[in-house]
Amino acid sequence: MEKLSKELQVLMLKKLIEIRRFEERTVQYYQRSKIWGYLHPYIGEEAVAVGACTAIKKEDYIISTHRGHGHAIAKGADLNKMMAELFGKATGYCKGRGGSMHIADTELGMLGANGIVGGGIPISVGAGLSCKMENKGRVILCFFGDGAANNGVFHESVNMSAMFKLPVIYICENNLYAISMCSRDSVAGNDIAGRAKGYGIPGYKVDGSDVIEVFETVEKAVDYARKGNGPSLIEASTYIFLGHHPNDPAAYRPKGEAEHEKSKRDCLTNFKTKLINEKIITEAQIDEIEKDTEKRIDAAVEFAESSPEPELEKFLSEVMS
Amino acid sequence: MRELDYRDAIKEACIEEMDRDPRVFLIGEDIGVYGGAFRAYSGLLDKYGPERVINTPISEQAILGGAIGAALTGYRPVAEIMFIDFCTLAMDQIVNQAAKIKYMTGDALNVPMVLRTQGGAGRGIAAQHSQSLEAWFYHIPGLKVVMPATSYDVKGLLKTAIRDNDPVVFIEHKMIYLNKGPVPEEEYTIPFGVADIKREGKDVTIFAYSNMLFKALEAADDLAKEGISCEVFDPRTLVPLDIDALINSVKKTNKLVVVSEAAERGSIASDIMAIVNDKAFDYLDGPIKRVCGLNSAIPYNSKLEQACIPHKESIIKAVKEII
Numbered sequence: 201m202e203k204l205s206k207e208l209q210v211l212m213l214k215k216l217i218e219i220r221r222f223e224e225r226t227v228q229y230y231q232r233s234k235i236w237g238y239l240h241p242y243i244g245e246e247a248v249a250v251g252a253c254t255a256i257k258k259e260d261y262i263i264s265t266h267r268g269h270g271h272a273i274a275k276g277a278d279l280n281k282m283m284a285e286l287f288g289k290a291t292g293y294c295k296g297r298g299g300s301m302h303i304a305d306t307e308l309g310m311l312g313a314n315g316i317v318g319g320g321i322p323i324s325v326g327a328g329l330s331c332k333m334e335n336k337g338r339v340i341l342c343f344f345g346d347g348a349a350n351n352g353v354f355h356e357s358v359n360m361s362a363m364f365k366l367p368v369i370y371i372c373e374n375n376l377y378a379i380s381m382c383s384r385d386s387v388a389g390n391d392i393a394g395r396a397k398g399y400g401i402p403g404y405k406v407d408g409s410d411v412i413e414v415f416e417t418v419e420k421a422v423d424y425a426r427k428g429n430g431p432s433l434i435e436a437s438t439y440i441f442l443g444h445h446p447n448d449p450a451a452y453r454p455k456g457e458a459e460h461e462k463s464k465r466d467c468l469t470n471f472k473t474k475l476i477n478e479k480i481i482t483e484a485q486i487d488e489i490e491k492d493t494e495k496r497i498d499a500a501v502e503f504a505e506s507s508p509e510p511e512l513e514k515f516l517s518e519v520m521s
Numbered sequence: 522m523r524e525l526d527y528r529d530a531i532k533e534a535c536i537e538e539m540d541r542d543p544r545v546f547l548i549g550e551d552i553g554v555y556g557g558a559f560r561a562y563s564g565l566l567d568k569y570g571p572e573r574v575i576n577t578p579i580s581e582q583a584i585l586g587g588a589i590g591a592a593l594t595g596y597r598p599v600a601e602i603m604f605i606d607f608c609t610l611a612m613d614q615i616v617n618q619a620a621k622i623k624y625m626t627g628d629a630l631n632v633p634m635v636l637r638t639q640g641g642a643g644r645g646i647a648a649q650h651s652q653s654l655e656a657w658f659y660h661i662p663g664l665k666v667v668m669p670a671t672s673y674d675v676k677g678l679l680k681t682a683i684r685d686n687d688p689v690v691f692i693e694h695k696m697i698y699l700n701k702g703p704v705p706e707e708e709y710t711i712p713f714g715v716a717d718i719k720r721e722g723k724d725v726t727i728f729a730y731s732n733m734l735f736k737a738l739e740a741a742d743d744l745a746k747e748g749i750s751c752e753v754f755d756p757r758t759l760v761p762l763d764i765d766a767l768i769n770s771v772k773k774t775n776k777l778v779v780v781s782e783a784a785e786r787g788s789i790a791s792d793i794m795a796i797v798n799d800k801a802f803d804y805l806d807g808p809i810k811r812v813c814g815l816n817s818a819i820p821y822n823s824k825l826e827q828a829c830i831p832h833k834e835s836i837i838k839a840v841k842e843i844i
């Protein structure tokens with residue numbers, strides 16, 4: 201594999217920072233009740249979305265989960281529209297109808313977050329079918345959690361796309377938990393990537409805190425899919441830094457586990473250090489990126505705050521059927 | 522009398538039934554250390570251990586199929602589906618299996634299981650976490666459907682559900698888990714098919730269940746100040762339905778308003794209208810009114826969300842239209 205360009209690595213760092221800071225901000229606004237309902241922060245897992253989405257093109261598709269902000273941002277989503285949606289505003293991605301769990305952007309090929317665990321997995325089969333029928337070499341990245349991998353739809357979908365050789369890249373974010381359920385206690389054999397063997401497709405296990413490793417593996421799977429060889433299954437081991445949602449103290453986890461993971465496997469810190477050590481970027485330049493990101497998030501909040509609420513009459517005329 | 526949260530009344534019912542019958546066990550997602558998404562089971566893992574408080578992967582179909590299989594072979598499972606919206610992933614097991622097995626086998630087999638779940642809007646969790654799907658289960662012969670509103674009712678009815686020899690769909694509401702209500706210390710059960718008049722009145726009957734019961738009671742309070750006397754009728758179980766009690770109430774008030782949070786089309790409210798029309802038309806002094814959710818999915822924005830479901834005001838308006 202050729203060496204990654206500096207530009208691409210800096211781009212990935214920018215995305216990691218963008219997601220991290222966006223998510224931190226949403227947690228703050230959740231605590232102030234500006235955002236309500238369910239919010240599932242992606243903090244700690246950013247390298248999976250960023251590595252994966254950097255390996256595809258604008259015209260490719262992704263489909264996401266209830267923990268979907270990172271995927272959307274990595275694919276290039278507009279922070280203003282995202283924040284406005286979280287604030288329930290008319291200018292949000294879903295006109296205030298969806299909230300955190302339903303953000304979608306057809307122009308970006310982002311086929312939606314999903315409130316149903318595993319709900320996107322079979323949908324990716326259909327997107328894969330249309331990619332194949334269209335024959336323009338498009339692919340779809342299908343993100344899902346370790347919890348979702350235990351739902352029956354996983355088997356039906358992977359089997360079907362393997363049989364039909366569909367260009368779907370299944371990316372399982374094994375962040376160790378599905379709410380309180382540890383994947384060690386829920387995944388028989390504790391090897392989701394290993395299931396690929398049964399379907400006769402490539403399976404990869406990657407360190408999901410290493411954005412480069414994720415990128416390179418997804419790139420390989422994408423290339424394989426574009427050539428018409430069919431799906432791959434990638435299991436990215438990662439860790440969910442906060443609880444399942446901002447108010448979940450995650451008391452079910454072993455003491456010290458989160459601290460350990462945060463200190464050893466923080467994808468953002470590690471990647472910053474790597475780029476500085478390799479002299480690809482300076483601390484001052486990183487500060488610049490951080491500042492610029494904060495500014496853009498401030499602007500998104502400002503946009504969301506000042507946006508109008510959805511109008512009831514308009515809503516009713518659109519949705520009643 | 523002492524007061525208990527709705528969710529603690531659920532827990533107490535489980536404890537009493539698990540102590541009474543070693544064949545009773547709990548199964549579902551995040552019901553172990555987490556105690557269930559709404560914490561109705563907190564402490565039960567410690568008390569009964571992982572063999573009777575079975576925490577599962579996210580596998581709705583296997584949870585319910587598992588409950589059916591255990592029920593067929595001598596146990597009495599209480600299977601929890603975290604949100605009624607997720608029952609969609611297991612409809613085969615509910616509709617084609619649990620509901621049909623006794624019938625299809627000429628009563629050779631029966632399925633003594635409880636499907637505990639919760640529904641309803643009000644928490645800003647949008648279209649896939651806020652539905653009121655009771656009419657789906659109500660529609661299927663072979664399922665009993667229970668929708669208690671108060672701590673007293675939830676405890677007594679859950680105990681009955683666990684002892685019942687047929688599949689029972691036990692539907693709670695996410696907005697009422699922390700509501701307090703009187704629950705006696707002594708043991709009691711509540712039979713299925715027995716409605717409860719939650720407030721007596723003479724001018725109009727308001728049929729309301731689950732969270733809508735409270736909206737109906739608020740409406741009745743306000744209307745009383747204007748001299749309108751409402752009888753608030755809580756069916757408590759939708760299948761079996763206490764039709765006689767409903768007809769008796771209509772005979773007394775001659776007017777009926779039916780409230781249901783679910784989308785109006787094909788709702789429980791629609792069926793209640795039809796039943797009363799068939800059986801008590803001569804006693805009605807005016808048209809039956811429905812107050813239901815809009816025929817829309819539930820949105821995230823709070824203002825829109827609230828506009829999609831009935832409120833005290835909409836019930837008052839309906840009452841005044843026929844009074």
Ligand SMILES: Cc1ncc(C[n+]2csc(CCOP(=O)(O)OP(=O)(O)O)c2C)c(N)n1
Binds near residue numbers: 315316346377
């Ligand atoms: C079909 C279904 N079952 C249960 C839930 C409730 N639920 C929401 S998120 C979640 C855990 C999901 O775990 P995982 O797929 O590993 O994703 P993570 O939250 O770890 O990102 C559960 C059980 C749901 N939304 N949908």
